């Protein structure tokens with residue numbers, strides 16, 4: 001059995017309404033999607049998290065020595081990619097390119113063996129997962145706290161039991177937004193905040209002090225990701241759990257983060273930090289530090305499916321008879337690529353959870369017509385004959 005082709009596409013969608021967070025404004029979506037075909041005729045789909053055109057270039061480089069390999073030997077292929085890029089890319093977008101290929105290989109392997117990826121990872125340790133809504137980004141509006149509170153309430157109405165909001169605007173504005181949102185959703189909804197490393201240690205300590213009263217589930221990326229020891233110091237000064245890791249790559253990066261006791265919750269992005277192969281290693285590493293994992297998840301249904309299968313297989317930390325529901329990030333900002341490319345969509349039940357699929361591979365159907373419609377012209381030119 002062998003891989004006969006690896007194709008990569010940059011999908012682009014212009015947003016109807018732009019939004020921003022502490023670092024920059026989003027007015028469009030660009031996502032790199034990877035398709036791997038085996039000589040059995042089956043295909044696997046993957047996606048990379050990060051600047052899509054650069055990830056595509058990385059995939060196009062890596063594929064030159066992967067075509068012809070056995071798709072069932074995903075770890076062998078992972079090591080091949082790692083050894084060929086180790087000297088100059090132990091973090092960053094080339095690792096995202098590796099991740100996209102690795103996710104596609106797991107999907108393909110599952111389809112070839114007719115088994116869900118969670119079985120291939122070692123087994124499903126739970127039947128359902130609780131998605132949390134990521135939203136409450138900043139927009140140009142007259143009364144931002146009111147607008148964000150209304151958005152938060154809409155997620156409660158949709159059945160979400162947990163959500164994450166953006167902070168990192170100014171301390172004063174953040175405090176007001178958190179207060180208004182907590183009042184709007186009531187005491188029973190889990191509420192997390194994410195600064196995308198907008199603050200220094202002094203400001204982060206101050207914000208924690210002011211918002212501790214609102215029962216915050218975690219404070220994500222309070223400080224720039226390089227300052228592991230400042231994360232540790234912040235942890236000693238607040239009762240709010242501290243999380244981070246979406247800017248970290250490979251188990252070696254997570255080893256640095258975890259060894260410095262920087263976080264209570266670690267958040268690798270499966271489509272950036274090394275794929276499902278490396279995420280499994282990172283999760284083993286996290287257990288040696290007694291740290292929980294809730295992956296950072298962004299992008300299309302491919303990334304969501306990869307996170308679903310990974311979380312299905314995660315060890316419960318700590319083990320007990322009645323553990324909390326396993327959380328999964330579910331971005332709710334405008335994204336036509338996420339909504340249209342794959343199906344079925346996530347359906348939340350009365351407990352605010354969704355059931356884990358047992359379909360083979362990553363368990364979704366991908367609409368290639370949608371892929372074609374959103375693929376940028378240069379992607380299409382390289383796929384002569386595929387979309388005539």
Ligand code: MG
Pocket residue numbers: 194196220221246296
């Ligand atoms: Mg984040």
